[in-house]
Amino acid sequence: MFNDTSKTILLVEDNPDDVALTLRAFKKNNIMNTVVIAKDGAEALDYIYCKGDHVDRDIADTPQMILLDLKLPKVNGLEVLKAIRDDERTRLLPVIILTSSNEQQDLLDGYSLGANSYIRKPVDFDQFTEAVRQLGLYWLVLNIGPDEA
Amino acid sequence: MKETDCRRMIDELNRELDQLLYAISHDLRAPLRAIDGFSQAVLEDYSDVLDDTGRDYLERVRGGGRQVNSYIDGLLLISRESRGEMDVEEVNLSSLAHEMGALVAARYEDHAPEFRVAENIIARADRRLMRFFLEKLLDNAWKFTNPVRGACVEFDQIEQDGKQVVFVRDNGVGFDMHYAKERLFGAFQRMHSDDDFEGIGVGLATAKRIINRHGGQLWAESETDRGTTFFFSLGEE
Numbered sequence: 001m002f003n004d005t006s007k008t009i010l011l012v013e014d015n016p017d018d019v020a021l022t023l024r025a026f027k028k029n030n031i032m033n034t035v036v037i038a039k040d041g042a043e044a045l046d047y048i049y050c051k052g053d054h055v056d057r058d059i060a061d062t063p064q065m066i067l068l069d070l071k072l073p074k075v076n077g078l079e080v081l082k083a084i085r086d087d088e089r090t091r092l093l094p095v096i097i098l099t100s101s102n103e104q105q106d107l108l109d110g111y112s113l114g115a116n117s118y119i120r121k122p123v124d125f126d127q128f129t130e131a132v133r134q135l136g137l138y139w140l141v142l143n144i145g146p147d148e149a
Numbered sequence: 150m151k152e153t154d155c156r157r158m159i160d161e162l163n164r165e166l167d168q169l170l171y172a173i174s175h176d177l178r179a180p181l182r183a184i185d186g187f188s189q190a191v192l193e194d195y196s197d198v199l200d201d202t203g204r205d206y207l208e209r210v211r212g213g214g215r216q217v218n219s220y221i222d223g224l225l226l227i228s229r230e231s232r233g234e235m236d237v238e239e240v241n242l243s244s245l246a247h248e249m250g251a252l253v254a255a256r257y258e259d260h261a262p263e264f265r266v267a268e269n270i271i272a273r274a275d276r277r278l279m280r281f282f283l284e285k286l287l288d289n290a291w292k293f294t295n296p297v298r299g300a301c302v303e304f305d306q307i308e309q310d311g312k313q314v315v316f317v318r319d320n321g322v323g324f325d326m327h328y329a330k331e332r333l334f335g336a337f338q339r340m341h342s343d344d345d346f347e348g349i350g351v352g353l354a355t356a357k358r359i360i361n362r363h364g365g366q367l368w369a370e371s372e373t374d375r376g377t378t379f380f381f382s383l384g385e386e
Contacts, residue, residue: 017183024190100178123178123218125186 003140007064008034012044012080013098014072021125022067022098025132031140033064041075044068045083048090062093062147065139068115070099070106078109085114092146094139174221181221184214235275235362242270242279242315246304249283253291262291262300262319270306270315272383274363282359286317286379289353293377294321312382320376333369 009026013019019037026035038044044066046052050059066084070077077097084090096117097110110118119135122128150158188210192199199207246266254261287302294300303318334357360367364384371377 015179017186018179021182021186021190024186100175100182102175121178121182123181123185124215125182125189128182128186 003031003033003136004064005032005034007140008036008061009140010036010038010044010047010063010066012038012041012067012072012077013069014039015069018069018121021128022132025129026136028129029133029136031132031136033140036063040073041077041080043074044072044080045075048084048093049087059089062090064094064145065135066093066095067098067135068095070097070101070110078106078113081110081113081115094143094145096135096139098135177217177221181214181218185211185218188214236277237273237275239271240274240276240279242272242274242283243268243304245276245279245283246270246287249280249287250302250304253284253287256288257291257295260291260295260300262294262302265301265303265305267305270304272313272315274383278359278362282356282381283317285353285356289379290317290319290321290377292321293323294319297321309382314380314382316378316380318376318378323371323373323375323377325373326371334367 009031011019011022013022016039019039023035026033036047038047043052047054047057048063048066050057068077068080072080075083077099081095081097084093084095094116095114096119097106097115098119098121099106100121102120107118117139119131122131188207192204192207196204243266250264250266254264287304290302294302297320299320301320304316305318306313306315308314334353357367360381360383365382367379367381369377369379
């Protein structure tokens with residue numbers, strides 16, 4: 001059991017403060033994987049499917065874990081999730097919804113569309129760091145991804 | 150205006166109010182996360198250049214943020230508890246009192262007032278809302294009998310003008326009725342200072358909203374150092 005730090009984490013988050021806090025939480029928990037930031041849903045899809053600014057990326061180099069906020073500009077989180085699940089090449093990618101939304105409907109929609117997990121962002125930073133630590137431990141170390149031998 | 154139109158307008162306004170409360174509360178969380186998170190970040194990453202005063206100031210920033218967060222929780226509580234559809238049925242309030250009493254008692258490690266529940270108090274109400282309502286009243290009773298020896302909380306009913314009136318009575322610290330008029334059921338209004346009793350004062354505001362939804366009445370009688378009784382009746386439904 002170990003963390004293959006060559007694998008990337010895709011963080012889809014439009015709030016720059018939350019991005020900074022999440023990156024700091026990764027650092028504090030010694031999660032050394034490359035973190036790619038997509039600040040809206042369109043950018044997230046461009047990254048995953050190697051379009052737009054990411055046209056030279058290798059599509060087989062899939063992220064180890066996708067942290068997905070729901071309220072995003074251009075293409076919202078649930079639409080990104082649906083696109084990922086509808087495509088054969090990315091259908092199995094682990095997607096963790098990390099959102100401030102308290103809405104029951106978002107929770108139901110998230111799971112219905114095939115999210116692996118749904119986490120609400122805590123306001124307290126210590127709790128937030130702890131949540132990130134647990135996410136890292138589970139999804140990067142414990143969990144066996146769909147493309148691992 | 151016809152009564153049905155009036156009713157519909159009130160319901161619509163209530164719905165909008167709840168949605169507004171929810172939206173405001175929700176949008177405030179993100180900046181609060183920034184306030185708490187970055188204060189903590191400075192405390193941790195720059196601890197070598199911060200003196201005690203600097204640390205103290207940053208802790209106050211975090212404290213302020215936490216308080217705002219508590220208020221938001223309170224606002225959401227008020228809005229959420231009033232948002233659902235009412236599901237009115239025959240409810241055994243005595244059973245609920247036992248259940249919620251046990252829940253509340255578990256929160257207080259060193260405080261166990263005598264709890265007397267009169268059996269078979271039945272009323273037509275929304276069970277889910279009544280659970281929340283009784284929990285609020287009982288938690289109040291527990292909280293304000295905490296400093297008292299021989300503490301006792303009672304749940305019973307009386308008949309007043311031919312109507313069923315249920316009450317939660319405690320022999321705790323009570324409050325001065327003089328200040329009660331507007332303050333008692335106002336959101337965030339409190340009858341005691343922060344130093345004496347923790348709490349942000351939304352419980353009773355929510356309790357009042359619940360009774361309003363039932364078309365009932367909620368009122369209190371109290372005397373400083375003698376105790377408090379909260380009376381409520383539920384509307385005909």
